[in-house]
Amino acid sequence: MNQMENARRPIQVLSPRLANQIAAGEVVERPASVLKELVENCLDAGADQIDIELEAGGVKLLRVRDNGCGIDPEDLPLALARHATSKILTLDDLEGVASLGFRGEALASISSVSRLELITSTDDSGKGWRVVAEGRDMQPQVTPAPHPQGTSLIVRDLFFNTPARRKFLRTERTEFSHLEEVFRRLALSRPDVGFSLKHQGKLVHQLPAVTADQDAAAAQDASMQRIARLLGREFMDQSLVVDSEASGIRLHGWVGLPVYARAQADRQYFFVNGRVVRDKLVAHAIRQAYQDVLFGGRHPVFVLHLEVDPQVVDVNVHPTKHEVRFRDGRWVHDFIFSALHKRLSGALIGSEKQPVTPATYPQASQPSAGVAPPQVQEQGALSWSMPSSLSSTSPSASDNAGGFSGAAATAFGAGNGRPSAQGNGETLAFYQRLAADSAPPSASEVPPLGYALGQLQGIYILAQNSHGLVVVDMHAAHERITYERLKKDWLQRPLVAQPLLVPEPLSVDESMAEVAAEQAELLADLGVQLDVIGPQEVVIRSMPVLLQGANANAMVFSLLQELKRFGTASSIENSIHEVLATIACHGSVRAGRQLTLPEMNALLRDMEVTERSDQCNHGRPTWFQLSMQDLDKLFLRGR
Incomplete structure (x- = not known):
């Protein structure tokens, strides 16, 4: 039939089954899509136990059983009807949806491409009802059937009547992997609900619920056990607890340490009011929080729950929600970024992964038991002396970018990268006094990174703490210290602008031009001056001095895009941070340079009070801990 003849066909109303099969194209992609819809219905029904059975990757059989409220017999004829739901009645309900499902399309769509039956009971009498939709018009057939309180949904032979759709399914193993991932997301979203999963008669997961009668510590432990079962024990060992609240919004869960980042984004779970979401705004905020601590091309891991008023979030923007x-x-x-940025900034491996402050560590006048600083000697097998001339790449007095701060500045002198006679002498005498003290206090006063023992090949600092051996990459560590200080200095003063010799025109769309006019004050604070000369054109008149030589057009275009999309100006901040990171890299102590023990200890103390000191500016780790147990295993001790 040609196009003209096709266009002259009369307009007809689609049959209910065909309409539902078209809708199924949006709702039902594969067995995993069916599982998601069915389990969400169970959760909306108030179930606290959901059991799932699968055969042949969910294609042959997918059974979901819950102990929820069930469905009244008089409502069963509408249970499999399209656009029939008990979850919303008015527009006001739609604007504040608190349930996971609300459109009333899922069961109708699933039943149009499979053999579906629903058995339900609203009490524990054992009496229930069964409903199926049969025939071209999908007329519901309701019959009595025994069932405990709750509902069972049985889906058989998925896509049996749509062979073209069935051809797109993958192998049984692949389909089961998708099913298990959906199960994992749903189980992580509701720790208060028990879940079980069987495939081919074999129990794959058995997850008990976190009950309301458990205290806070027991509930958190039970939640951690569930995450460990679903994502692995290593995830929990390498994660930080997050719990932040402000103005009616709360973010809680677990975020992985930067060293545990993965090559792909396969361990990222974010929930809004219990709903699994993949939101670009959320992803941007999390990526920004990890920006300074992730190695290139790596992805963070997290299980995070955001709780907000349902009235301030619209879930009706995508068919799959x-x-x-x-x-x-x-x-x-900004809330998500701030909460994660603060938590990652305070994390220090070796201190129970809790935020650290300078007050956590012993005062300089206190010695430590068991791990006292080694006595500094001018001669001997374990002496470490400063060479007469330092590397040419050492920082100069003019930029001070590479000078240690705090304790390290004392050891090095006046922050110029060279030890002064007075500063080095005072620190030397201090460590000699510590070593000579015969009344050491408790081992709990040993700083987290301990005290330096020496240097290895001019690259690594070896230190001893209460747990065992600490190995520090001195250049990476000092680079982070310098970078964090530069960022603080930048934030404490206005950004200096450099007028362009020749103003550069930039073509934009009307919405970006409006953003340029509305955010003129913010842009000026960032050193960017723009004039809007038309509905789709602006002129760039100045750029930040730190970005001198950068592509102004590309930078401003990206900046306006971010302001329009996210309301933040992170692109220009990122570029400035890149410049500061380069300065920090070139201004930090170089590999191959010999440090004295006081200098090494000063660097360790600065690391302990510097944010994000676990990673350098490029995301590489700055130090590792080898416990006594680790060392005993290496040397086969105790066997």
């Missing part, structure tokens, strides 16, 4: 829209996206973005 994976995306959401926040009423104040910028506030949500």
